[in-house]
Amino acid sequence: MRRQAVKVRLYPTDEQIQVLAQHFGCARWWWNYGLNKCIKTYKATGKGLSQSGLNSLLPKLKKEKETEWLGECYSQVLQSVSLNLSRAYQNFFEGRAKYPRFKSKHHRQSIQYPQKVKQVDNALKFPGRLGTVNAKIHRPVDGVIKTVTVSKCPSGKYYASVVMEYEGDYPASKTDGKVIGIDLGVKDFAVTYDGEKVSKYQNPKHLSKYEKNLAVKQRIAARKNKGSNRRRKANKIVARVYEQVSNVRQDYLHKLSRKIVDNNQVVVVENLNVKGMVHNRKLAKAISDTGWGTFVNFLSYKLERSSGKLIEIDRWFPSSKLCSNCHYQVNELPLDVRTWTCPSCGTHHDRDGNAAMNIRAEGIRILSSSGTGEANANGEDIRPIRGRKSKMRQSSVKLEAPTKLTL
């Protein structure tokens, strides 16, 4: 069984907007009320509340005068909130997430329909009072529809994220095709080497134009009085421009990852601990803007669907400082040095192209070493689980100090 999600834009009528507002309000109230209950229970017993524990509170609340309006909300939407809240608590207890937070009406609003949503031509048919909502459906909704999350962005647009389930698994991954190494950077977004040529991909062209516009709109909004109507309107404009920026970026990342996956079977990237690197202030903005993490995720799922393979190599692998020709390693290579000559063999290197070559070679090494019995026979553990360290190079190559960046 495999799952896939599509995001579609929704165009609710005025009446449906009212129904949605009511549902968002009920779901938010129930989350905050439930969270409050969980906090009290936690203080008293050291435990949170289970989904069924939370659900059992609902019938009584629906009967009470002050909270009888909860009955207006489709009940499975509220039960989804209970499930998500109990999960959020569990994730917190097991160290996977921060403590769950209260929800504000000023942020993105969302509700979930756990089942019974259908596609009817260019619309989605929801159970309960919401009914059939017009939608712009780009990709076919061809699986069995499971959970549907309806959200409203701060810019005022409505979306539905439709999770579908398909029979069968993805085809097993193969590693007999082309191998490409990718060096992700700030100057160029990505530099690749596929065994034949080095290609450079710059950051999306119009992004900086949109970003400038975003900064202008943010300054305008900041000048308006807090809590005023003008401020609210200005913030809505900011939200809209912000959406443009992120759409341009996502579109670029989708196209580039699609191109790479279509032309290669194995993709090798450095395991980026983006969070760790963002500590460096100078690079922080550039890195969070470039969306490397998103890009690697796009590569990962696209490869999975096309039976390709993603190999992440350790991020302290000295990809920049190693000569791809003779494997001599230079001690230092400051970020502003874009080209260098190997003191050992005399090869003149373009910094990023050389790094992409080294990354590719390291990926091939991991692939071939796992084929000689170090990993299990079908090579399943070639691809480390994201975030986990891959095998280190066994040679005497010195590792780069963690304070030096290998961009």
Ligand SMILES: [Zn+2]
């Ligand atoms: Zn050399």
